[in-house]
Amino acid sequence: MIYRKVRTNLSRTLSAIEQDKATSDDYVKCILADPQIAAYIVQAVVEEFKDMEIDEIIPCMGEPTVTLRFPERLGVKVQNTGSESVDEEDGKIIYDIKFPVYYKGKKKEFIINIEAQKSSKKSKLGYKLENRITYYMGRMISEQKGTEFSGSSYDDIKSIYSIWICMDIKKTDDSIIEFGMKSNLIYGKIKIIPKLSKINGALINVRTRTAKNRELSKNRLIAMLEELFSKSEFLEKKKILEEDYGLKMSVELEGRMNEMCNVSDYWEEVALQTGREEGRKKEQVSLIVKKIKKNKTMAEIADDLEEKEEVIAPIYEAALSMKPDYDVEKIYELLEKNKKLA
Structure with a gap:
């Protein structure tokens, strides 16, 4: 080759x-x-x-x-x-x-x-x-x-x-x-x-x-x-x-297959952890959306979730920008986009 x-x-x-x-x-x-x-x-x-x-x-x-x-x-x-x-x-x-x-x-x-x-x-x-x-x-x-x-x-x-x-x-x-x-x-x-x-x-x-x-x-x-x-x-x-x-x-093909498996296993562990973090974030977005629909203020939501307002604020503002649909996936994508731009 x-x-x-x-x-x-x-x-x-x-x-x-x-x-x-x-x-x-x-x-x-x-x-x-x-x-x-x-x-x-x-x-x-x-x-x-x-x-x-x-x-x-x-x-x-x-x-x-x-x-x-x-x-x-x-x-x-x-x-x-x-x-x-x-x-x-x-x-x-x-x-x-x-x-x-x-x-x-x-x-x-x-x-x-x-x-x-x-x-x-x-x-x-x-x-x-x-x-x-x-x-x-x-x-x-x-x-x-x-x-x-x-x-x-x-x-x-x-x-x-x-x-x-x-x-x-x-x-x-x-x-x-x-x-x-x-x-x-x-x-x-x-x-x-x-x-x-x-x-x-x-x-x-x-x-x-x-x-x-x-x-x-x-x-x-x-x-x-x-x-x-x-x-x-x-x-x-x-x-x-x-x-x-x-x-x-061949020795070459066998070696590359074996090494690919080792590297892939490590990457999958990282991807799994990333997936878990994404799932937790989306769950948090979903909870905040439910409370927004109940007309709760940002301060009330922070108090309910026992979080600081500065943690809730980005999600709260992103969710309001999606009103009235409040699509969790789109809100999450917007948060990720804003994070990259920050």
Whole structure:
């Protein structure tokens, strides 16, 4: 693999927790870029490879470039080679994983991009993920100008696939969604409608499997990814991946899986604590809202809850700004926003 270091958030120093979280993400990228795992993904998404075995697909794949936040923590050597594109806002589009795949020798070449995405929810991202996928697909085509083709040699454009793997899906929502351009005849008669096959994308929705008795996905790729990123005990997970999915555990893959589990366990403990604190805060907001609806003053509410008025004041004022709906979730979001602005 070719590794590059992603230089983001340069305006501030990342906390220890943020560094651990980013390191966990780095391990996920390296695991997804493993030739066996990547071959499973290519087999499931790229039409030309659907009838091929994993062992047949691996030799068709070029060396992947993987971008990492903390490569030094993974003990890998960084190489200065391209896996980024120009973006008007911040100057770069960073691809998690990118590699070429060749069909029937080099007669047909594909450029594959795999993105590990913890969430697909607009409420967390601030945008619809499908719009970002569309942008990535467009950039993967336009950036070929001057590298894969020049002038008006548009027939030399390589087909691209931007494949996004999301890991926060409900237990019944495991799925693979295909994106792409299509052509339709709006008027007239024509024997052959031009096929647009250069721009392709996919969204693979993987459930987080925490319970051992959860039913496996009926899709083989998703079931394998669920097991790969499950909370199962490491040796049990390794055995299942080897016996049920034919993965050969190299020292590198096994080590990264084990380290990912260790970092993820620590991050989950932090996230659990954060979740508890959020729950307590929302409960406090809910109590204050109930008292506001009873026309109680801030002083009366502080007295009832045995809190100082300066503690109650921000919640009281935020709640009043939401009158008459008093939506607890929106009040909490406003409080968090005000905290960041303070």
